[in-house]
Amino acid sequence: MLTEASFEVTTSSLSVVAGGTAEFSVSIKNVGQKPSAENQAITLAGNGVALTGVSLTSAPVGQGLRPAGAALRGAPATTISCTNNSCLLPKVEPGVSISLTVTVTASPDAQGGPSSFEIGNVSYPFAVAVQPGYQNLTLTALDSLGTPDAGPVVAGTAVDMVLAATNAGTSNPGPISLPVQMGDSLIIDSASPDPASGSICEFVGQDLICTPGANGLGNVKLGVFVRTDAAGSASFTARLAGERVVAVTNGVEVTPRVGNQPIEIKGHFGATSVGAATLACSTPPNVTIQTSCRSTSAVQPVAPVAQQLAIPAGSTVAFAELVWAATSGESSAITADFGSGRGPEVLAGDLVPVTGGAGGFIATYRADVTGKLTGSAAVTVTNLASSLTTVVDPDATQSTPPLGAWTLSVIWSDPTSATRMVQYSNLNLGSIPPPAVVGGPPALNGPLTLATGTSSIERAWLSVWGADPWGVKTLRNAGVEVTTYVDGSEAPRLIVGSTPSVQTGFDLVEFSSQANAGNLTLSNQGEFTGLDPANPLAGLWNQDRIWVGPLLIVRNQG
Structure with a gap:
């Protein structure tokens, strides 16, 4: 009781x-x-x-x-x-x-x-x-005129979207938190609240946090990049205060990226490229270094070495493409290890046709690996076949050096970084050299136009496949010569390439700080053979084709 x-x-x-x-x-x-x-x-x-x-x-x-x-x-x-x-x-x-x-x-x-x-x-x-403090959240894409557009967005493009929220009858619903990478489809690069709302949006780590003002959240304009590997319907969630998860009521339909379309985006982005040769040809005794690797040379595989891919901490990978090529052998599938404990995995690539010129003597492939990278990594590629080529370029006067090589290009988003423009294209351009000229001044290849820009170059990476390792390649930016470099030199910076004793048939060149804006062009002079010291003009000037793979450019804000 x-x-x-x-x-x-x-x-x-x-x-x-x-x-x-x-x-x-x-x-x-x-x-x-x-x-x-x-x-x-x-x-x-x-x-x-x-x-x-x-x-x-x-x-x-x-x-x-x-x-x-x-x-x-x-x-x-x-x-x-x-x-x-x-x-x-x-x-x-x-x-x-x-x-x-x-x-x-x-x-x-x-x-x-x-x-x-x-x-x-x-x-x-x-x-x-x-x-939850909100009845619903919506995310709506805008067209080029800023009008709401219910149609699909295209993978590999930048698009503006509007985030809107309806309060659930309370004046203090608390902040909304969106992940910078929304699902497997969208990456938020910028956020601009309506000034009349008094709302504030800021990036904190891997999240965008928007705190409503006195007049509610209002409309928040988001700059969004659609990941290149996105496709189909995508749904998203946001977090409210207290870690409650709420759904964004309308999803986004993504149209896949078409083939090998170039990428050009402006925002808080950065980029880098790494690469490696998988085949080398040593120059045999009593053969001048001006002679391309032939059947008398020793072809040797290059032991795979992990290439260090450096991505700033806190960044989100927006695009990553692995491109590889070989002069002979089956190379449509390779084995790649992207570090981070993933282990080796077999990749099947899509064939990339050569634009301009036959290009049938080299096969190049591409694979979108955006979803395989989350940050800095040690990257290794193996099983890229190649051997000494016996194929003669039908558009040139001599055979092409044997080639086995790969390039990995990565674009990342970092909302806290400066605004830049990033351009990427897997050009796969080939120039057809004119017939050899006997005597007189040498005729140059028609230069390849690689990219046009309206702002200066901060940094760029250029892959050159299968061109004569001893030809003199001239790079011009807006008609102004950047640097004339020969394989094996360190100007501007040869990441991968031939040396006076070893030919790889592949260059990956990095250059930076180019103030001129305009066309970026590349030309190749080839080299003299059969030179008569008593009569230099009687020598034969071999015109070698140029074949350009991926080009990645980071420009200052333009």
Whole structure:
């Protein structure tokens, strides 16, 4: 038998919106043998839900209490005061029930769930359901005129979108957090809230966090890059305060990237390329270095060496493409290891046709590997077949050096970095040299136009496949010669290429800080053979084709 005051507490169901307030009913009955103490405190433990008000809605007249808002003759007024999540209860006689209307306020990050009233160090459990502070979130693409466009977006392109939110009846719904990489499809590069809303958006780590202003969130314009490997329907979620996850109500349809389409994006992006040769040809004795690798040379595979791919910490990979080529042998499938514990995996590539020139003597392939990279990695490629070629380029005067090589180009998004323009194209361009000229000044190949830009070059990487290792290649930017480099030199910076004793038939060149804007062109002079020292002009000038693979350019803001 209970000899002291003891309570039986029952509650109505409680549901409150995060950042808002709600009321619910509580019935408290003294099931003990003695009256309860006057001004006994009642508190609420509610996972972010605080007790902010209690009013007495009913009590027997014999209690000396009155219903809130009503005056009972002879019944003194009773005030229930609340401070800091604690309210003071009136004295309750044995066997008597009182009814309260309780007001609670949920913080924007309230979790809800199991809760309890605490009266006199005794817990009375109940459940609180906390609803998100937003009724819905929407993400809508815009067309080039800034008009909402319900049509699909194209993989490998930049598009503007609008994030909008509808409040769930509360003025303080709390922040919205979107991952920079939304699913496997979109990468958020920039965010611009409507100034009238007073909202603030900032990138924190791998998240975009938008905090509503006094007038709600308003429309937030997002600069988005559609990942190159995205396709089909994509749905997204956002996080609200308290780590609640809510769905973005309308998905996005993505049209796949078509073939080998170039990429040109402007925003907070960066890029890099790495590569390696898989075949080398040593120059045999008594053969001048001007002679291309032939059947008299020793062809040797190059032991695979991991190439260090450096991507800034906190960045998100937006695009990665592996390109490989060989002069002979089956090379449509290779084995690649992208580090990070993934282990080797076989990649099947898509054949990339040569634009301009026959190009039938070299096969080049490409594979989108965006989803295989998450950051810096040690990359190794093996099983890239090649051997000494006996195929003569039908458009040139001599056979092409044997070739086995690969290039990996990566573009990443870093919202905290400077604004840049990044251009990528797997050109696979081939120039057809004119017939050899005997005597007189040598005729040059028609230069290949690689890229046109309206801003200066910050950094660029150029892959040259199968051109004569001893030809003099001249690179011009807006008609101004950048650097004339011969394989084996370090100007501007030869990442991979031939040396005076070893030919690879492949160059990966990096250059930077080019102030001129305009066409980037490459030409190749070939080399003299059969030179008569007594009559230099009588020598034969061999015109070698140029074959250019991937070109990756990072330009200053343009």
